[in-house]
Amino acid sequence: MPGAVVLLAGEPGIGKSTLLLEAAAKTAQHDTVLYVTGEESASQVRMRADRIGAVEDQLYLAAETDLGALVTHVEKVQPRLLIVDSVQTIGSADATGVPGGVTQVREVAANLTRLAKERGMTTVLVGHVTKDGSIAGPRVLEHLVDVVLHFEGDRNSRLRMVRAIKNRFGPIEEVGCFDLHERGITGITDPSGLFISRHPEPVPGTCVTVTIEGTRPIPAELQALVGPTEAPQPRRTSSGLDSYRVAMVLAVMERRLNAKIGKCDVFTATVGGIRLTDPAVDLALMLSVVSAAGDKPLPQGLVALGEVGLAGELRPVRDVRRRLAEAARLGFTRALVPTGSLAAETLKLDPAPARGDLVSTRPSGIRTTNFSPGFDVTEAENVWDALTHIR
Incomplete structure (x- = not known):
């Protein structure tokens, strides 16, 4: 110009x-x-x-x-x-x-x-x-x-x-x-695949999400490492992620999932140096920490995307279908998203469930549909449903 x-x-x-x-x-x-x-x-x-x-x-x-x-x-x-x-x-x-x-x-x-x-x-x-x-x-x-x-x-x-x-x-x-x-x-005309690791077998503490950078859906891998510590103040270190958002997700895990990470060091990072500020990475962050804490890998071929609320609810994010289509293009076979993600492409958020109804009951809002050939999408209402599904 x-x-x-x-x-x-x-x-x-x-x-x-x-x-x-x-x-x-x-x-x-x-x-x-x-x-x-x-x-x-x-x-x-x-x-x-x-x-x-x-x-x-x-x-x-x-x-x-x-x-x-x-x-x-x-x-x-x-x-x-x-x-x-x-x-x-x-x-x-x-x-x-x-x-x-x-x-x-x-x-x-x-x-x-x-x-x-x-x-x-x-x-x-x-x-x-x-x-x-x-x-x-x-x-x-x-x-x-x-x-x-x-x-x-x-x-x-x-x-x-x-x-x-x-x-x-x-x-x-x-x-x-x-x-x-x-x-x-x-x-680089097609950056997809630059921010994920190609593990021959599933590895504990890793989860892939799909973020939107500009108008591009880009799969990105989140990694977590959780270990016990004797220090009075456990470390919370993040690289490529918003440290305040990481702290919020960890607090939700402790409060809503009764996760025993209060006396553990928690390290989180992205692969490839990408910086993620998209709220859609919350669910993948939570799952990677859960996987690291239990030393159990997540199901192979899984991507997770969704915003985590303070009450433990999962909120839909924008451009879900574009994100899922990109994940399917790269060979992923399943996705975990908030309930309502496929029904309406909108930023309108549903009201949070009542406090007593959120994580005290067994999952009732899990629904799995076929998004495309060889690619299934599971919708979950809250963090408890999501965690129960992957287990």
């Missing part, structure tokens, strides 16, 4: 510069591009460009940390695309403080945004993130730009994902998946 200003944020060394350098090279095949680096020398960027094959005649490199000099480069090159890596390393003589400070970042971002709008020049600003994953710098930085993208991934994995946090020109539901390797970065 001409004149658009995009902020791409991510952890150091995650691959932001490689992604943008490849994007710059592809754009330079038909338009002029100026890549300004404030963190490396131009020769270092050129070496990376040679390594990944991102060298084009219309791709110009400049090592600059002064805003005035950067504007001079823009006036000389007249680029259609400007990439600034990173906005925290550029300083302005018209602002107080050091480059990267709140005042400097605000001044630099405001000037670059104005320059982009005046020239109809697409501009990409690289941003840093803090330890908790939020974008570093003043909040106004996110308000100044048109698009905010978050580049994330596990350092020990080649997989990278780009998520849109803000987009004035379109939806933010889409997610881009990439493979970072020695020769650059490549888009």
Whole structure:
């Protein structure tokens, strides 16, 4: 989009510069591009460009940390695309403080945004993130730009994902998946199967769910490890999951299922470095912890998806049929979902069962139907029904 200003944020060394350098090279095949680096020398960027094959005649490199000099480069090159890596390393003589400070970042971002709008020049600003994953710098930085993208991934994995946090020109539901390797970065058209392990036999403490990333249904494996501890405060450690949601599911298990995990360390993680915030992973998380605590694997070919409520009820989630169809495509044979999931594709939630009726009675709401050839779906009303079914 001409004149658009995009902020791409991510952890150091995650691959932001490689992604943008490849994007710059592809754009330079038909338009002029100026890549300004404030963190490396131009020769270092050129070496990376040679390594990944991102060298084009219309791709110009400049090592600059002064805003005035950067504007001079823009006036000389007249680029259609400007990439600034990173906005925290550029300083302005018209602002107080050091480059990267709140005042400097605000001044630099405001000037670059104005320059982009005046020239109809697409501009990409690289941003840093803090330890908790939020974008570093003043909040106004996110308000100044048109698009905010978050580049994330596990350092020990080649997989990278780009998520849109803000987009004035379109939806933010889409997610881009990439493979970072020695020769650059490549888009992944079908990420299904990247976040699950292929165990020859069922393994205790593992359960597969299907999340929605953007508009894509993606199967993802959750793993849990439960062990007794003598420590006064048992550890609750999670990787790739919302720690608050994990704590809630564990509390529901202790209260509604009488699970004896109060004196155990509980470790939970996702496979492949994916981060899951979808409430639909609650049921799979619960089943993986139950499996780990009992050291008994879940039935082979099972996927589980559903939100767990504080009263122990299971709530339907959106796009259930798309999730189930993707699981069936990958060879899974059965699914466990909340009651009503197949009857209505809606976010409307049924009222929670009465407290006395929830887990004190034997299961009465289990129903199994054939979703597609070789793929059965079992619906359960609450966590007790779900646990009884898999046993």
